[in-house]
Amino acid sequence: MIARNIQDFxxxxxxxxxxLIFITLLALFFxxxxxxxxxxxxxxxxxxxRIGALHxxxxxxxxxxxxxxxxxxxxxxxxxxREVIEGHLSSLSQATLPAIAAIGGMIMPALFFTAFNHGxxxxxxxxxxxxxxxxxxxLGILSLLGNRVPLSLKIFLMALxxxxxxxxxxxxxxxxxxxLSHLSISIAALSMIVLFIMNRMGVMxxxxxxxVGVILWVSVLKSxxxxxxxxxxxxxxxxxxxxNKKGERFSIAHELEHDxxxxxxxxxxxxxxxxxxxxxxxxxxxxxxxxxVPLGIMAGLFFGKQxxxxxxxxxxxxxxxxxxxxxxxxxxxYGVALLTGIGFTMSLFVDxxxxxxxELFHYADKLAILLGSLFSGVAGYVVLKIATRxx
Numbered sequence: 184m185i186a187r188n189i190q191d192f193x194x195x196x197x198x199x200x201x202x203l204i205f206i207t208l209l210a211l212f213f214x215x216x217x218x219x220x221x222x223x224x225x226x227x228x229x230x231x232x233r234i235g236a237l238h239x240x241x242x243x244x245x246x247x248x249x250x251x252x253x254x255x256x257x258x259x260x261x262x263x264x265r266e267v268i269e270g271h272l273s274s275l276s277q278a279t280l281p282a283i284a285a286i287g288g289m290i291m292p293a294l295f296f297t298a299f300n301h302g303x304x305x306x307x308x309x310x311x312x313x314x315x316x317x318x319x320x321x322l323g324i325l326s327l328l329g330n331r332v333p334l335s336l337k338i339f340l341m342a343l344x345x346x347x348x349x350x351x352x353x354x355x356x357x358x359x360x361x362x363l364s365h366l367s368i369s370i371a372a373l374s375m376i377v378l379f380i381m382n383r384m385g386v387m388x389x390x391x392x393x394x395v396g397v398i399l400w401v402s403v404l405k406s407x408x409x410x411x412x413x414x415x416x417x418x419x420x421x422x423x424x425x426x427n428k429k430g431e432r433f434s435i436a437h438e439l440e441h442d443x444x445x446x447x448x449x450x451x452x453x454x455x456x457x458x459x460x461x462x463x464x465x466x467x468x469x470x471x472x473x474x475x476v477p478l479g480i481m482a483g484l485f486f487g488k489q490x491x492x493x494x495x496x497x498x499x500x501x502x503x504x505x506x507x508x509x510x511x512x513x514x515x516x517y518g519v520a521l522l523t524g525i526g527f528t529m530s531l532f533v534d535x536x537x538x539x540x541x542e543l544f545h546y547a548d549k550l551a552i553l554l555g556s557l558f559s560g561v562a563g564y565v566v567l568k569i570a571t572r573x574x
Contacts (some may be wrong), residue, residue, distance in 0.1 A: 189279035199448050200323025203528070206453045207460040207553070226458055233568035239404070246537055247520050249571040251451045253400055258447050259348050259419025261440040268423055271342045279459050280496060280505035281342035287495025287542075288343070288523050289314040292487030299479035306476050309537040309548065311354045313483025313555065315529030318344035319452065320556070321522040324564050334516070335508035340519050343492070351529060352415050359536040361410050367406035374399040378420035387425050389439055392417065409536060452528055459531045462546040462553065476544055477551035480530070484555030485562075488524035493517050518567035523558025526552055 213222035231240040241249065272278040291311035300306040321340060325332055377395050377542040386392070396417040423436045471477070496516060499505045507516065530552045538548065 196410065198323075199319045199452075201321060202449065202453055202454050204316075206456045210457045210459075210461035211464070215464050219463070222461055226461075238403070239401070247451075247455055247458050248532070249341060249404060249410040250400075252532065253411045255444060255447050255451050255455075256352070257396075257414035257418050258440060258443050258566055259345075259352075260415035261421065262424060263345055263349055263415075264421075264436060265440070266342065266345055271338050272327055272345070276505075278342070278346075280499060280508070281339055281347055283499040283505065284339075284492045284496045284520075285343045285346035286339065287491035287493075288316065288347060288520075289491070290490050291491030292483035292495075295483040295487035296479035299475040303475065305543075306479075309476060309480070309534065310528050311351070312533050312537060312548070312552065313480050313487055313524075313526060314347075314354070315351050315526045315533055316344050316347045316488070317525050317527035317529050317556070318348070319448065320525045320527050320560065321563075324522055324525070324560050325519070325563065327565070328567055331560075333508060333566065336515055336519055338513045339508045339516075340522065343523065347523070348529070351533065352412065354535065355409050356412055359533075363407040363522045364405055367402045368408075371399055371408075372401035374402060375414055375416060375420070378417065382420050382422055385422070385425060387422075387427065387435060389435055389442075392435070408565050453531070456528055459528075459535065460511045460549070460553065462550045464546075464550070466545045467547050467550055471509055471545055471547040472550065474544070474547060477547040480548060480551035481555040481558070484524045484530070484552070485558045487516070488526075488559065489520045492523050493520035496520070512570060514570040515567060518563050518570055521559055521563030521566055522525050524563070527556045527557045528549060530556070535547070540541040 210222070213219065224244065226244040228243040229240065230243055231238070233239075266272040272281070293310050296310045296313055297307065300309070316566050318341070321344060322337070325337060325340060374395055378392065378399070381391060381395070398414065399417060400410055400413040403413040404414075421436045421439060422434075424432060424434055426432050493516065496505075497513075500507055507513070529530070531549060534548055534552060538544070
């Protein structure tokens with residue numbers, strides 16, 4: 184019985200959120216203690232792979248951000264594909280409200296950030312940082328309230344976060360791409376053609392898709408396009424439904440998503456948080472937090488997200504384009520809008536792309552992400568607690 188209870192707890196979104204909080208605090212402890220040199224040394228541990236003329240040499244930090252996060256985006260891509268084809272985004276009526284809310288949740292934070300940084304050509308590169316939502320944290324906090332939160336609201340938040348992730352993928356592809364290598368792009372295009380042929384021919388072996396996926400990842404990594412996009416691209420070519428020789432139907436995509444879920448939830452995202460959330464608080468002054476970039480990030484996450492999601496949702500519902508989620512209230516919807524301001528891992532990821540891990544802001548930008556996410560999470564929980572108590 185005890186073992187089963189522990190297993191059930193590990194499956195909950197609340198545990199995943201708690202794990203990320205613990206890992207973040209651990210990273211902060213290492214960076215701000217006598218162990219700081221060991222932490223920094225760990226981040227910059229050189230890791231190399233050489234096969235003939237192919238040579239990939241990166242510090243451990245970038246292997247996590249460029250390599251392991253590609254696996255995370257593979258899972259995100261599989262989730263998006265599943266939801267669009269047969270899930271909560273498979274019909275126009277289901278997708279309308281979360282889609283409109285997600286658009287508002289990207290536009291308003293970007294406007295808040297731009298308002299603070301429009302005069303700085305370098306700082307403005309971070310405009311997309313507050314547009315992201317960390318689905319693990321947001322759903323984790325929502326799950327703390329148990330059955331008092333209507334199922335329709337949980338579905339709304341999940342669908343919104345998935346569309347938000349899709350928006351982040353588009354933003355990365357369009358705005359955070361470096362100078363392109365035509366040879367690498369050509370190899371990546373050839374890999375996608377092979378994946379398409381495999382899909383149409385009904386290839387059913389996951390290993391075959393993974394082998395071509397590795398080639399795609401290396402070519403995208405070398406091309407100047409961010410390597411994580413290889414994960415999303417691979418996901419779109421993996422068959423959602425297949426039939427074996429016995430006529431039995433099964434899903435390679437579902438199996439792969441299931442196989443990778445726990446690796447992503449309990450290894451990749453915690454490791455990403457550990458190597459990116461280690462903010463050196465010793466060099467951050469109150470004046471530094473008052474600079475335009477951290478202010479823009481905090482304002483975008485806390486004010487921009489809630490305003491964008493709630494106001495766009497309210498407008499869509501009042502104009503008749505969508506309906507308020509079943510058995511929910513406006514106050515509950517506002518509480519969920521607050522939770523979307525938890526950017527955390529996704530915002531940290533975009534921050535590394537925007538500023539290339541530069542220490543120009545002395546970690547104030549990353550601390551702003553943590554604070555903005557913290558304020559949004561606490562405020563969202565309090566509002567939902569009050570709203571569900573009234574119900």
